[in-house]
Amino acid sequence: MNNDLRFSALKKTPFHSRTSLASRTNKWYAWNGFTVPTEYSTIELEYTAARNGTSVMDLTPMGKYEITGGDAHHFVDYLVTRDLSEMKDNTVAYIIWCNEDGKVIDDGTIFKYSSNKFMLCCAVKIYNWLNDSAIGFNVEIKDVTDTIAALSLQGPTSCSTLKNYGANDLETLAPFEMKQFTINGYEVLISRTGFTGDLGYEIWTDPENAKSAWDSIFEAGKQLKIRPFGMHALEMTRIEAGFIQTNTDFMAAEDALRPVRMRSPYEIGMGWLVHFKKKNYFIGKKALKLEKENSTTERCLVGLDIDGDKPAHGSVIYNEKKEDIGIVTAAMWSPTMKRNIALASLRRPYGIKIKDNIFAEIYHPEEIEYRKIWAKCKVVKRQFYNPERRNKVPADLYE
């Protein structure tokens, strides 16, 4: 995660009094200028909450930008590669955006309130990028990171928890929809979104309601296996879901020092988000079109199913001639699927045309020394975990 503010004092999120109380390990990290827990108790327990109960994560440090004005809809359509021209009010869309060379800057979500008002959420700070991109558009961009408190509730019982908390009829909310609620006398926006690949919601409210919301939610989820959830457990769930993480699976184009590290959407499995046919021009279109027409895409990001049970953290990937063909960007042993999985950036045609006979060189730590394992891998769909309940409407409810 972006750590660029490490020399200034870290801010506390509006949930800090609650998260610090919940933290048993005192493990924190800096995210966008805030301090938030990496883990509260043990990663395994937190991961299990996300898969079997309700996990609660403090999302406040997420970069949040309000985009308002007459050209707001045109502007967000221009900003991202995806066609958002038909986007409906009160919906959310997953997006990526590129620079002029067609290299990905970041991914995130865009929330549409109305044609004149949007909110963009992403992991890193992009205020300057938004502002410079807005030249020539009638829009105002405001960094609202500090003025909106956010929590992510993920897991099979998350809908029930939020219903108990006061979100009536929440089960009818479809994935990527959002709805405004008044709960306990204050306004809460709830969107059916998340980063774990499971049923889940994100809630957004004024920082002054933060403590009360945290307390009410934990009270509401008492019988539903609710547990606070840190960054490390999130890393596990997002790998299983096949979601990409900026500056982990690829370098953000604005951060990369080496131009060869920049990646186009096609190189990180996001080609499906590039819509050349949309009416408006979008940033990077010219470069992306050239890349597509000339088939100059060099790499790909794939899922790997690896023999054995030792996670292939940072492994180099080889072909059968022992030539280096890529690298693992994220790896784990998946407790839910009982599979040794990884995301890997490979040099094409490996991963696209050649999916077999590739190998990972794993260095498995065994008390100071490493054991070297030569493990056979198979290229598979990046989305390892995709339960039916994730997209089910109405959502599953539990007593």
Place this chain on the structure above:
Amino acid sequence: MSEKKYDAIIIGGGHNGLVCANILAKKNKKVLVCEARENCGGMVNHEIINYVPSIPNSVSQSIGGLNLKYNSKSTIALSESGKHIRLIGNQHLDHATIAKFSTQDADRYLEFHDKMSQFSKALGKFMLDSPPRIMNNSFSDYAKLFKLGLNVRMLGKKRFNEFARMIGLNIADELEDNFESTLLQGLIAHDSVLGSNLGPRSPGSLINLLYRMAVHGYSLFGGIYEMDGGSETFISALLDKCSKNNVEIKTSAVVKQCLIEDDMAVGVELNNGEKFFAKTVVSNADPRSTYLCLLGAQNLDTDVKRKINHHRSKGRVAKLSLQLNKMPEFNDCDDTDLNSRMVISPSIDYIEENFNPSKFDKLSSEPVLEICLKKDSNNNSSLDIQVQYAPYKVNGGWENIKNDYVNSIVKIISKYSSNIESCIENKTFITPDDIEQNYHVSGGHWHHGEIQIDQLFMLRPIPGAAQYKTHLDGLYLCGAGAHPGGGMHGISGKNAAKVVLGDL
């Protein structure tokens, strides 16, 4: 796809646009020129310019020869004491001319001129052709760049080192190292900063002089002319060619935007809603207007918008025209002197002090002036005066200060001409702001953008847009904002035509 009636539509009937139109039309291309004003010619207008260089042969030949007559202009640097410096024609290169006031300066001047002339020639060969594009790995582009390097290296080791020393230098340092006469220093410094946003002590002011010399026959004071019948004769000659070559011209046709289909420029839409379609669109408008208005910020990548926003194009020259009812007398000047280019710029410090307030959008009480006596066909005389360092926008607004400012200019002139005030019949004053409004040039800059190392050659007007192509396929630049830059020479128009022909 809409029907494309024309091969090329040229936005703006300034001289570069007309040169470009003629070259295309001579190759049997169907060309339409859309000019926003009532008449073609743009800033080639006595309202804007005083003196011109001779039109390069390569340009006039490319449109089948132009029959233009020039009169060489001498330069006189006025001194309050009456000890003016007179540089008549190319006599400034005679040792005796400058030895009259300093033998030391005369020696130094010849050496200085020789050096500067060589440097401007080394750059000049490069200036007359399309600049190379470095990123596209083409052999001819590398060869071109190599040739520039070679040109400079062929100056010899000593000169090469000197070139490297001087390329980013300010002109004041160089002049003070060489000359003792502050008036001579002031005169050369004047010509170095004329039309730019720099003071003599600003880094990079020397390259402005090299550019000026490159388009004025590689000479400091020898390549300055007045055109028989005024500079508008050039435009009439171009328009004659246009009618011979069947170039269609629409005047009072303000282009609202460039029409885009499938990420290609396919035509233009006028303010009145009329649409014209063509295979290519060539913009003679300044880069900022071309990108942000014609092409549209909504069709540009962020980085391109950042670059065009950084493009420096604020003008600093105003023009005062004094209509005369009788001939003024200048102290210690005869009739020949009156017909010279008269410069009031007594020293480097005078210019620099004048430049300082303009940095804060304020006016100086003692502006730098270049004065030119003009007679029209009815024998009415006027003094046309370039006023250097009149900010583009002034604190408090031009309207409120204009009159006081004009009076202060007249007061300066009266130090050199005691009867000037009694000779004035009428005054007209044009600020950079007016140039922006009346001539559709953003910033009102003579050169459509500063002549500076970061805005020259393959970086002109912005990186990625060099070689007359813009970021939109099918849209080209042919104006002063493109390589090599402003001034009345038509090189950008000629080079752009070559690029367009290559793509058509």
